[in-house]
Amino acid sequence: MMTAPPTAKRRRSLRARLGGLLLPGFTGLLLLFLFAPIAVMIAFSFNDPAGRQNITWQGFTLRNYVDLWGRSQITDPMVLSLVVATISTLVATTFGTMIGLALTRYAFRGRWLMNLLIFIPMTAPEIILGASLLTLWISLGVERGFLTILVSHIMFNISFVVVTIRARLVGFNMSLEEAGMDLYADGRTTFWKITFPLILPGIVSAALLAFALSIDDYVITLFSAGRTVTFPLWVFGVSRLGIPPEVNVLGTLIFVTALIFIGVQLWNARRADPSTRPAGPVTVVGR
Amino acid sequence: MRSLRRGLAPLLLLLPGGGWLVVFFVVPMAFMLLISLQEGTFDTGYQLTWNFGIYPQVIGQYWELYVRSTSFAVATTLLTLAVGYPVAYTIAFHGGRLKNALLLLVVLPFFVSFVIRTLNWRMILSDNGMVFGTLKDAGLLDQNFHFLATPASVIFGLTYNFLPFMILPLYVAIEKIDRRLIEAATDLYASRAQAFWRVTFLLSLPGVVAGSLLTFIPSVGDFITAEVIGAGNPQVFMVGNIIQRKFLDSLDYPAAAALAFVLVAGVMLLVSVYTRLVGSDRLAG
Numbered sequence: 001m002m003t004a005p006p007t008a009k010r011r012r013s014l015r016a017r018l019g020g021l022l023l024p025g026f027t028g029l030l031l032l033f034l035f036a037p038i039a040v041m042i043a044f045s046f047n048d049p050a051g052r053q054n055i056t057w058q059g060f061t062l063r064n065y066v067d068l069w070g071r072s073q074i075t076d077p078m079v080l081s082l083v084v085a086t087i088s089t090l091v092a093t094t095f096g097t098m099i100g101l102a103l104t105r106y107a108f109r110g111r112w113l114m115n116l117l118i119f120i121p122m123t124a125p126e127i128i129l130g131a132s133l134l135t136l137w138i139s140l141g142v143e144r145g146f147l148t149i150l151v152s153h154i155m156f157n158i159s160f161v162v163v164t165i166r167a168r169l170v171g172f173n174m175s176l177e178e179a180g181m182d183l184y185a186d187g188r189t190t191f192w193k194i195t196f197p198l199i200l201p202g203i204v205s206a207a208l209l210a211f212a213l214s215i216d217d218y219v220i221t222l223f224s225a226g227r228t229v230t231f232p233l234w235v236f237g238v239s240r241l242g243i244p245p246e247v248n249v250l251g252t253l254i255f256v257t258a259l260i261f262i263g264v265q266l267w268n269a270r271r272a273d274p275s276t277r278p279a280g281p282v283t284v285v286g287r
Numbered sequence: 288m289r290s291l292r293r294g295l296a297p298l299l300l301l302l303p304g305g306g307w308l309v310v311f312f313v314v315p316m317a318f319m320l321l322i323s324l325q326e327g328t329f330d331t332g333y334q335l336t337w338n339f340g341i342y343p344q345v346i347g348q349y350w351e352l353y354v355r356s357t358s359f360a361v362a363t364t365l366l367t368l369a370v371g372y373p374v375a376y377t378i379a380f381h382g383g384r385l386k387n388a389l390l391l392l393v394v395l396p397f398f399v400s401f402v403i404r405t406l407n408w409r410m411i412l413s414d415n416g417m418v419f420g421t422l423k424d425a426g427l428l429d430q431n432f433h434f435l436a437t438p439a440s441v442i443f444g445l446t447y448n449f450l451p452f453m454i455l456p457l458y459v460a461i462e463k464i465d466r467r468l469i470e471a472a473t474d475l476y477a478s479r480a481q482a483f484w485r486v487t488f489l490l491s492l493p494g495v496v497a498g499s500l501l502t503f504i505p506s507v508g509d510f511i512t513a514e515v516i517g518a519g520n521p522q523v524f525m526v527g528n529i530i531q532r533k534f535l536d537s538l539d540y541p542a543a544a545a546l547a548f549v550l551v552a553g554v555m556l557l558v559s560v561y562t563r564l565v566g567s568d569r570l571a572g
Contacts, residue, residue, distance in 0.1 A: 023377040027389070030374050034396045034450070037407035040417075041399065044410075095304030102300035114301060117308050123500070125508020125554065127527045131534055131547045132315035135322045138540065155311040158304050216400050218511065223534065232402045239406050251403040258398035262391065 038255065045248035064245040074246055077234035080146070084230065085214035088153035093207045095154075096161025097199075103162070104169040122159040129156060130223030137224065144226030152224040153217065157210040164209055168202025208261065215254075323544035333540060341545045349529060349546060353553060356525040359438065360507035363445040367453035367502050368495065370446070375457035375494070376487075380466070390458065394451050401448065405515045408444060409435060412516070436520035444516035445506045452505070453498040460494025461487070496565050504554060526550055 048061035068074060103114065121129060133152050137144055176198070180190040218232040225233060235247050323341055325333035346353075378389045396404065411417055414433045422428040434440050464487060472482040488495075510527030517523040526546060533543035 023373055023381065027374045027377045030370060031389075031392050034393065034447075037404045037411065037447075038396045038399055040407050040411055041403060044407075092304075095307060098300040099304045102297040106297035106300075108297045114305060117305060117313070121308065121312050123504055125504055125527070125550065127508045127510060127530055128547055128551050129312070131530060131543065132319040133311060134534055135319040135540070135544055136311070136315040139318045139322065151311055155307060158308060162304070212398065218400075218402050222531070232400055235400065235402050235406070239402075243403075243406050243410060247403060247406070251399050255399050259395075262395075 041248045041251050042255070044243070045245060045252045047245060047248075049245060064249045068246055068249055074234075074250075077229045077231045078250065080228070081215050081231035084146070084150055084153055085211050088150055088157055088214045089207050089210040091154045092157035092161050092210050093203060096158045096206060096210075097165050097203055099158070099162045100165030100169055104166060104172070118159045118162050121156060122163070126156075126219040130220040133220070134223040144224055145228045148224040148226070149221055149228060149230065152220050153214045156217070156220055157213060160209055160213060161206040164206035165199065165202050168199055168205075172198065204265075208265075212258070319544045319547060322540050323542075323548055325541045327541075329538040329540070338541070341541055342549065345542055345545045346549060349526065352524060352526040352529055353549070355438075355523075356507050356527070356550075357553075357557075359442055359445060359525060360503050362442045363449060363506045364453075364499050364503045366442065366446045367450050368457075368499065371450055371453040371457055371498065372495075375454050375461055379458050379461040379464075386462075390455070393454055397451055402511065402515075405444060405448065405511060408447065409515050409518070412440065412443075435516060436518040436523060438523050441513050441517045441523050441525075444512040445509060448509075448512065449502045449506055452501040456497035456501060457491065457494040460491040460497070464490045492565065496562070499561070500558060504558070507554060508550060 043057070045064055046060050046062065047057055048059040048063065099114070099118070102108075103111065130152070133148075133155070134144075136142075137148055142148060172195075176194055177190055180194045181187075185193065216232060217230075218236065221230050221233060229237070231250070235250075238244055239247055321335060322333070324335060324337050324339065326336045326338045327333040374393070378386055378393075382389050412419065412434050414420070414435065415423070419428060419432060419434060423430055423432065468490070469482050469486050472486045473479070477485065507525075508527050510525055510531050513519075513523050513525045513528050527550075530543050530546050530550070533539045533546065
């Protein structure tokens with residue numbers, strides 16, 4: 001640096017300063033772009049539309065938020081989605097954590113096959129997962145509905161849970177377990193008293209991810225739903241021409257709930273030891 | 288006894304989840320293959336006749352959709368890379384203490400349902416909506432201009448929806464780069480551009496590869512964007528739209544299954560060629 005001629009140095013600093021403005025400016029614009037449909041969704045959840053179209057701003061109202069409750073055609077799909085998300089999260093998180101433990105703890109033959117089995121469902125286009133499950137239901141004559149939706153959600157969630165848990169387990173300190181064993185704890189006590197509390201933040205991250213993926217899924221659900229209507233299917237069905245305000249109201253409520261969850265997680269992470277921090281936003285992106 | 292338990296333990300841990308994936312992922316793929324080889328109609332029933340002729344038939348009939356899906360997905364991948372790289376770079380190198388907060392801001396919009404986000408884009412970009420309607424009223428745009436239902440609008444929608452899948456792996460890769468290497472390059476009289484392309488970009492290649500795959504694969508199979516932002520215009524349909532319609536509307540299961548299988552095979556082929564070109568060792572990084 002010292003040997004660079006002064007003119008080059010000044011030119012560099014000017015360019016550096018310009019670049020220093022350019023990149024943050026671009027990043028800011030991109031964030032605005034990412035939030036554009038969210039801002040419109042929130043604004044139009046308060047719109048007082050003339051018809052069912054809801055495409056131009058008419059006036060502010062809170063009526064959309066009040067009218068929502070007690071209308072079963074709106075609340076039933078939401079409740080169904082919450083039930084499917086809860087059960088599929090519990091099952092997929094349990095199964096996925098077990099696989100994560102097996103993959104990081106034990107040496108066994110066929111590990112590559114297991115890795116492939118985890119990896120492919122995550123990378124295959126969703127329509128393939130949905131369509132192939134549909135062929136299974138058709139071939140076996142299974143009637144599509146709540147159970148088939150649940151089965152499909154558990155299936156696509158397992159891989160995401162395994163990947164999240166494994167990221168957590170890789171840095172796990174095995175000597176803590178050995179210390180437990182040395183102090184005459186049996187295998188079960190060691191697991192529940194030492195291993196489980198240590199990997200719990202990873203399990204929580206994985207469960208949140210699974211829940212978010214399940215409640216948002218449209219494509220795979222569509223193929224396993226039959227006549228049953230989950231929340232995303234209902235949204236798509238009622239918005240063929242325009243978006244009714246109820247859709248934006250529920251979207252806004254989901255967004256606010258997610259914000260609260262993230263806030264609580266961040267707050268917990270700040271209080272806790274840095275080594276037990278949740279895996280962070282990288283692991284919680286939805287499709 | 289103890290060693291036997293250790294031998295059984297991984298099996299017992301793997302069995303429920305692994306079994307679930309075999310029964311509801313691997314087995315359905317086999318069923319899809321079998322259904323693609325059936326003949327008949329929905330009303331009279333389908334019979335397995337090992338009709339491999341369905342494959343040349345659907346490719347001959349729908350090759351244009353595969354070409355369109357691939358070109359839309361490639362355009363989406365390049366756009367997300369061009370837009371996402373500067374953002375990932377800025378957050379990784381200039382984010383400072385705001386790094387995690389900025390990353391959170393990038394993924395936050397995606398907590399709102401995919402369907403709702405896409406529907407709102409359709410409204411924002413409609414012919415007389417808040418963007419183009421305003422421009423038309425101001426006389427800045429021809430009254431006949433429309434954006435929805437064009438190929439560009441579908442690529443736009445795909446780019447929006449899959450941006451975080453590009454930004455996050457890019458960020459992870461760029462964040463890992465030892466910045467002293469870039470200093471070393473400039474100390475050795477590399478220009479800033481040279482230092483960027485030959486040090487930063489090269490070292491971030493694992494992120495570029497991962498991000499490209501995570502963007503390309505879901506884009507090429509997508510059908511919601513073409514349905515909503517493409518306004519159901521058959522001129523912008525992707526192969527997913529036809530697969531979905533054949534499975535759920537016209538109930539032409541063999542052709543639908545064959546189309547889906549060609550899609551899987553095509554994606555696997557493209558991905559393996561791509562990873563071979565870039566060097567699969569870089570994927571591990």
